[in-house]
Amino acid sequence: QPQLQESGPGLVKPSETLSLTCTVSGGSISGSSYYWGWIRQPPGKGLEWIGTVFHGGSTYYNPSLKSRVSISVDTSKNQFSLKLTSLTAADTSIYYCARGQIIVGPSAMNYWGQGTLVIVSS
Amino acid sequence: SYVLTQAPSVSVAPGQTARITCGGDNIGSKSVHWYQQKPGQAPVLVVYDDSDRPSGIPERFSGSNSANTATLSISRVEAGDEADYYCQVWAGSSDHLCVFGTGTKVTVL
Numbered sequence: 177q178p179q180l181q182e183s184g185p186g187l188v189k190p191s192e193t194l195s196l197t198c199t200v201s202g203g204s205i206s207g208s209s210y211y212w213g214w215i216r217q218p219p220g221k222g223l224e225w226i227g228t229v230f231h232g233g234s235t236y237y238n239p240s241l242k243s244r245v246s247i248s249v250d251t252s253k254n255q256f257s258l259k260l261t262s263l264t265a266a267d268t269s270i271y272y273c274a275r276g277q278i279i280v281g282p283s284a285m286n287y288w289g290q291g292t293l294v295i296v297s298s
Numbered sequence: 299s300y301v302l303t304q305a306p307s308v309s310v311a312p313g314q315t316a317r318i319t320c321g322g323d324n325i326g327s328k329s330v331h332w333y334q335q336k337p338g339q340a341p342v343l344v345v346y347d348d349s350d351r352p353s354g355i356p357e358r359f360s361g362s363n364s365a366n367t368a369t370l371s372i373s374r375v376e377a378g379d380e381a382d383y384y385c386q387v388w389a390g391s392s393d394h395l396c397v398f399g400t401g402t403k404v405t406v407l
Contacts, residue, residue, distance in 0.1 A: 222399075225396035284386070285341075288341055
């Protein structure tokens with residue numbers, strides 16, 4: 177059973193860049209049968225997909241965030257990372273990392289991290 | 299962009315069946331996944347590919363998908379089923395854009 181754990185700052189200033197890392201244990205991040213994603217949830221609100229990285233490094237992002245987001249994979253550390261630039265208070269959320277299966281195409285996200293709260297405030 | 303619409307809330311008595319719908323344009327042509335989220339916890343996958351259950355998920359959870367509506371049904375509802383439920387699909391020209399529904403709060407009376 178893979179385990180995912182988010183890490184990063186809990187408080188970031190407006191206009192700065194958020195960097196989060198998801199460390200994967202209990203399985204390799206290099207498998208072609210899986211994809212890796214970031215999802216966020218503002219306090220008291222619903223889930224918002226941020227983006228996904230697939231085997232080989234191809235990435236897809238939420239169009240509403242695309243200009244500010246990048247996701248990358250470090251296979252040597254079994255980690256993948258999120259960078260979100262030009263932060264505002266609206267980016268205050270719980271950030272989750274997740275693993276999903278690839279069958280014919282991307283399927284469901286069956287493993288999630290516990291989430292990390294990021295507050296954007298001066 | 300593709301939109302998934304869910305009713306904000308559903309109330310159900312213990313032992314009854316809760317039905318949570320997810321509306322989307324021709325959603326029947328897509329695979330729908332459902333997640334349960336309890337307060338303070340990460341989402342948990344309860345149904346994938348319209349109607350399949352991950353190991354460990356009770357048979358009380360079932361799904362269906364046709365035309366413009368997907369449905370998650372929870373039979374013999376228990377107090378522990380009280381949670382938020384989200385549907386999710388992959389959309390876009392290459393089906394690589396993830397879309398979540400707006401979420402439904404299930405309250406057990």
